[in-house]
Amino acid sequence: MNNRDLQALAKIVQPESEAFAHTLPAVVYQPGIYDTVDQTQILHRSWQLAAHESQLQTVGDYVVHEVADQPVIVVKTEQGLKAFHNVCRHRAGPLAFENGHAKTLMCKYHGWNYHLTGALKSAPEMHTTPGFDVSRYHLPEIKLTTWQSMVFVALNDGVPEFDEVVDGIVERILPIDMGVMNFHRRDEFVLDCNWKVYVENYLEGYHLPHVHPGLNKLLDYKSYQTELSKWHSYQFSLLDQGTGFYDDGQAHYYFIYPNTMLNVLPNRLQTNQVLPMRGNQTKVIFDYYYPDFEGKDRLVLQDQIFSDEVQDEDVMICEAVQKGLDSGSYDKGRLCLKREMGLYHFQELVRAAYRQLLPS
Ligand code: FES
Ligand SMILES: [Fe+2]
Structure with missing residues (x-):
């Protein structure tokens, strides 16, 4: 301003x-x-309403949503629900266009493949790139809470306590x-x-x-x-x-x-x-x-x-x-x-x- x-x-x-x-x-x-x-x-x-628990019952279920022009993905993992920016660390491609189910989250642009926990698992042909290390890449996680079966996310950590x-x-x-x-x-x-x-x-x-x-x-x-x-x-x-x-x-x-x-x-x-x-x-x-x-x-x-x-x-x-x-x-x-x-x-x-x- x-x-x-x-x-x-x-x-x-x-x-x-x-x-x-x-x-x-x-x-x-x-x-x-x-x-x-x-x-x-x-x-x-x-806090922004992003999903409902009934959409995320099995490990691998995911829901895509957009909050304030920000693409978000909510995923059911072994450790419970997690939310990430739906933005690949390569060149900002989407991990999913619509709700679905998968064992991993594979970017729709060039196929970088993420564990459900957000850690990068593999990246096609990137072994040809000197110094590239998959372990250094992770989808940025977003704050998440569930309440009355509704899933809320917050893009910024400085939000009021949900309770x-x-x-x-x-x-x-x-x-x-x-x-x-x-x-x-x-x-x-x-x-x-x-x-x-x-x-x-x-x-x-x-x-x-x-x-x-x-x-x-x-x-x-x-x-x-x-x-x-x-x-x-x-x-x-x-x-x-x-x-x-x-x-x-x-x-x-x-x-x-x-x-x-x-x-x-x-x-x-x-x-x-x-x-x-x-x-x-x-x-x-x-x-x-x-x-x-x-x-x-x-x-x-x-x-x-x-x-x-x-x-x-x-x-x-x-x-x-x-x-x-x-x-x-x-x-x-x-x-x-x-x-x-x-x-x-x-x-x-x-x-x-x-x-x-x-x-x-
Ligand atoms: S932008 Fe995701 S693999 Fe290229
Ligand atoms: Fe009205």
């Missing part, structure tokens, strides 16, 4: 008080310096147990909006009556509440009994900073991951999980139809909001204290991440 950028940044990153909070200004949703800043200051420095990030979630949703749910399907969406627009839309129920008439009937809007923790926020609402096909109970919507969502309903988990793409687009990945129970097929079908409807509505509003942010007619606005505190919480964490760029 040059001096002018830093001066502009200094003006927008001071903490805001809850009651008097303004939104982040439109400039942080535009393509430009904030693309890079969001990747390096936010996504590289946080602190998810503190209290498992207990709060009891008797629902996310750990016993099985993967059912994945949907991917590409949106014409900045990733933060999508996240912020998720973080408030204020738009329910206006954007989601169907969802608004299912949830009891009056009981809708938000709670904030250090690294996550929690929205919950009673399910309006008798109108829906989910069992009676609560809808739990967890947002794990900066871009993971856990949407938990009785007998159903849907994870969302929100990934910035170049050109101010956003990829949103939905994974659906269900336990085995009687009536599952009916729930799966209705859940899918209903989720698609809600997502279509969210896509439409997010893309329209991006146009508004791009219009030049808007800089920032005020937040609703009653309904938008999840959004405030996210924006304060973003401001804190941006502040790290300022000279101390």
